[in-house]
Amino acid sequence: MSAENGAAQRVAIGISFGNSYSSIAFTTAEGKAQVIANEDGDRQIPSALSYVGGEELHGNSAKSQITRNPKNTVIYFRDFLGQEFKSIDPTPCHQSAHPVEHAGTIAFKIKDTEDETENIVTVADITTRHLKKLKNSASDYLGSQVNCAVITVPTNFADAQKEALKQAAKAAGLEVLQFIHEPTAAVLAYDARPEAEAGDKIVVVADLGGTRSDIAVIASRGGIYSILATVHDYEVSGSKLDQVLIEYFAKEFLKKNKSAADPREDARSLAKLKLECEQVKKALSIGSTGNFSVESLSDGIDFAGTINRTRYELLGSKLFSAFARLVTHAVAKAQLDPLDITEIILAGGNSHTPKVASAVGNAFPESTTILAPSTSPTAINPNELPVRGAAIQASLIQEFDLEDIEQSTHPMVTVTPHTTHAIGILCISGDEHTGKFQPIVDAETPLPVRKTALIATPREGGNVLIKLVEGARHIKVTKPQPKAKAEKDSDDEDDSDEDSDEEEELREKTWKVANVLSEAAIRGVKKGAKVEVQINVKEDLSVNCIFREAGSKTGVRGILPQGKANGSA
Amino acid sequence: PVLPEGWAGEKDFKPIGHLSHATDRNIEPVGPHFLAHARRKRHKRTFSEDDRI
Numbered sequence: 034m035s036a037e038n039g040a041a042q043r044v045a046i047g048i049s050f051g052n053s054y055s056s057i058a059f060t061t062a063e064g065k066a067q068v069i070a071n072e073d074g075d076r077q078i079p080s081a082l083s084y085v086g087g088e089e090l091h092g093n094s095a096k097s098q099i100t101r102n103p104k105n106t107v108i109y110f111r112d113f114l115g116q117e118f119k120s121i122d123p124t125p126c127h128q129s130a131h132p133v134e135h136a137g138t139i140a141f142k143i144k145d146t147e148d149e150t151e152n153i154v155t156v157a158d159i160t161t162r163h164l165k166k167l168k169n170s171a172s173d174y175l176g177s178q179v180n181c182a183v184i185t186v187p188t189n190f191a192d193a194q195k196e197a198l199k200q201a202a203k204a205a206g207l208e209v210l211q212f213i214h215e216p217t218a219a220v221l222a223y224d225a226r227p228e229a230e231a232g233d234k235i236v237v238v239a240d241l242g243g244t245r246s247d248i249a250v251i252a253s254r255g256g257i258y259s260i261l262a263t264v265h266d267y268e269v270s271g272s273k274l275d276q277v278l279i280e281y282f283a284k285e286f287l288k289k290n291k292s293a294a295d296p297r298e299d300a301r302s303l304a305k306l307k308l309e310c311e312q313v314k315k316a317l318s319i320g321s322t323g324n325f326s327v328e329s330l331s332d333g334i335d336f337a338g339t340i341n342r343t344r345y346e347l348l349g350s351k352l353f354s355a356f357a358r359l360v361t362h363a364v365a366k367a368q369l370d371p372l373d374i375t376e377i378i379l380a381g382g383n384s385h386t387p388k389v390a391s392a393v394g395n396a397f398p399e400s401t402t403i404l405a406p407s408t409s410p411t412a413i414n415p416n417e418l419p420v421r422g423a424a425i426q427a428s429l430i431q432e433f434d435l436e437d438i439e440q441s442t443h444p445m446v447t448v449t450p451h452t453t454h455a456i457g458i459l460c461i462s463g464d465e466h467t468g469k470f471q472p473i474v475d476a477e478t479p480l481p482v483r484k485t486a487l488i489a490t491p492r493e494g495g496n497v498l499i500k501l502v503e504g505a506r507h508i509k510v511t512k513p514q515p516k517a518k519a520e521k522d523s524d525d526e527d528d529s530d531e532d533s534d535e536e537e538e539l540r541e542k543t544w545k546v547a548n549v550l551s552e553a554a555i556r557g558v559k560k561g562a563k564v565e566v567q568i569n570v571k572e573d574l575s576v577n578c579i580f581r582e583a584g585s586k587t588g589v590r591g592i593l594p595q596g597k598a599n600g601s602a
Numbered sequence: 603p604v605l606p607e608g609w610a611g612e613k614d615f616k617p618i619g620h621l622s623h624a625t626d627r628n629i630e631p632v633g634p635h636f637l638a639h640a641r642r643k644r645h646k647r648t649f650s651e652d653d654r655i
Contacts, residue, residue: 217630224633231635256635259627426632441640442631450624479629479639496605503622548622554605554614574621591615 044178045210045431046171047423048164049185049218050198052111052125053243053271054382055080055163056420057171060428066222066421071170077382077416078170081108081129082162087147091166100304103129105143109244113139113156115197122267125244128304132156160201168207181208183427185215185419187247188263210430211438215240216249217258218422219380222413223404224256225425231256233475234375239360239393241383243271246356248363250374252451252477259451259479262367269355271314271383277349278310278340279303282325286336296331305330317342318385318406346388353392361396370508371397372542379405384415398540449479450572454503454547458488458566470504470544473568480572487563496556497564499580499589503548511539553580553589571595 047058047066054077058068068076073093083095083106090098098106109125110132118134126132130141133153140155172179184202186195190212199209213221216238223229233254240247248264283297283306296302305327313323317340326337346353364371374397379390387407394403404412413421430438440446455476459468473486490497555564562582569577574595581588629636641647 211631213632214630217632221633251630256633257639258630258632258636260630261627422632429634429637440644441637444628446640446643447628447631448626449629451627453622453625456621477627479627480624498605498609503619548619550617550619550621552609552611552616552618554609554611556605556614570621574624576621589614591613591617593617593620595620 043181043208043431044172044175045181045183045427046168046175046179047185047218047420047425047427048167048182048207049215049420049423050111050160050164051080051242052109052245053080054078054416055167056417057167058417058420058424059171059175060424064225064428066225066424068417068420068424069171069174071167072173078167079108080111080163081106082159082166083107084143084145087145089145089162089166091163097308099129099308100301103300103304105145106130107141107143107154107159110141110156110159112244114160114201115191115194125272128300128307157197157201157204160198161204164202164205164207168205180206181210181427181431183211183213183423183430184209185218185423186212187245187265188214188216188249188260189247189265208435210427210433210435211442213423213426214249214260215247215380215419216251216260216263216378218420218426219378219418220251220253220258220422221425222418222421223378224253225421226413228411233478235261235369235373235477237360237364237374237377238380239356239363239377239384240380241269241271241356241389242381243383245270246359246381248359250363250367250369252475254475254478255482257479259477261369261477262363264359264363264366266359269352269359271381273352274314274349274383274386275307275310277352278313278325278345279306281340281344281348282306282310282313282336282338285338286330286334289336290332290334293332293334299331302331313340314345315382315385317345318387342387349388353386353388356389357392357396360393370540370542371401372508372540373506374401376402376404378418379403379412380415380418382416450574452476452478452480452482452570454505455544456550456568456570456576457502457504457544458486459500459502459546460488468500468546470502470546472504472544473566474570476506478570480570480574483567483569485565485567487565490558490562490564495558496554497558499553499555499564499566501550501553501566501568501576501578502546503550504544505547507543507545509541509543511541550576551578551591551593553578553591555580555582555589558582 049056058066060066070076071078078092079096081095083090083098106129108129113121123132132139138155140153142151168179195212202209219238236251238249246266246269250261252259309327313325316323321342323340328335330336384405390405390408406412455472456474457472460471461469474484567579576593579590
């Protein structure tokens, strides 16, 4: 925490800046990330600004102005930052201040001062004001002036957008220590929990947000993350789920009030519907019924109604399955099989919806853990995942010099060769067809890597052959047998990530030997002893390995040089 | 597996193949393990050198 070189002391927070909601978090002295509530008591702070008679409203109070004061309310502006006017989709802003082109950038025409003149405020200025509010809320809570932050951005955020965000943050008095990707932040939020282990796993982060959905497939190898594939979709989103409820209640309203005007056709009525439907959707994530009530919805008629969860799930079923399809699509894009996926982290506010979790879960084998509030009691609030990750990263790097951070995030450091195949030991038999592959270093592991594993030896001991091979993962599809017992057979296999899927056909992960690397002999192994294998793979693809009987000091050492030719000894 | 009769190698080790090519990917500059990796890479240290410090 100490300030060096006379620089002002840093107080760093994590910020997740979304189109719909933003949040702020810090890391306590004990190293736990904690999300900060603003003055309104909200942890999910709507990314909204509204001006009433020169007064600036922010967060929820700004969002509610959409009904009364839509023209001077700015919301859903994050994705406009650093963009050209022609490349943006202004649809989400239909109900609030519309974006306009201004001097090569995007701006809003709003009455943001006391005198009733319209001012042109650029999206960068709007962002600055929004970040300033967030910063002030955090500063008030922490009791000291916050001056730097780690901000989360989507994986497809271009450099121009990052630069624009950096400048906007600077204008708000915030130094951006680092931009981190939203899905990575979510993984970090889970991995930073004390009970988590930095194992090797493939994680899918599925973020169902308000105006967009982002899916990322991430290989987590010893706590280092590599993004294998990403999918972005602007059609499947939380606002579409709101739309489902809007349609439902508008129809109910018209059924009961035959002569009234359609509330969807009046801007103000529609705004009221939209706000209330989002609330109903949130209620349906927690309870089994949601109550809808709006005063003077249309033609001065009040309307109250209820909807139960089953009906809502029926109405939204197309969207739920579309979201599940997005997730499986991302997995396919990473050239993986659902069986390869260890964990799915559901992020974004709409992940509270139990049906979202079950729809995604149904698309994956039972071995895949779904981390969502409705499927796992230990799940972290999906809204808070990115901001927690950002807060953790902020606490890790706040003592570093900016130069250090820049050098560390430079492609020289981050571009790393990753293994294409798993490297492991052939057990049971030296023959490639009857042997059993035990992976030690997984595929997609960044190099250099060092791994140690203990492997069993033949029961009687004696001289043992250790065969180091590369293994390729195959999906074995077995047609169901009439007296299906195939399931049990696969359970006996001792590979930890061996799974079976009980659908009509049985799919399982198997290994094939792709490439034999080396053989080594360990002589005179005791009965029941284990052999310790240590593999060191360098960045130049040379392999350094040590095999020894567990407990013994001496072992066999071998070096496999890089290169193509010169295969045999 | 049991060592077959007559197997021999120099110092009991016989290299046969090489690792197949690797793919270059970006690792995410996030988390404590990455920071350790960045430190090693910038100071050109290996794992065991890092352990000793």
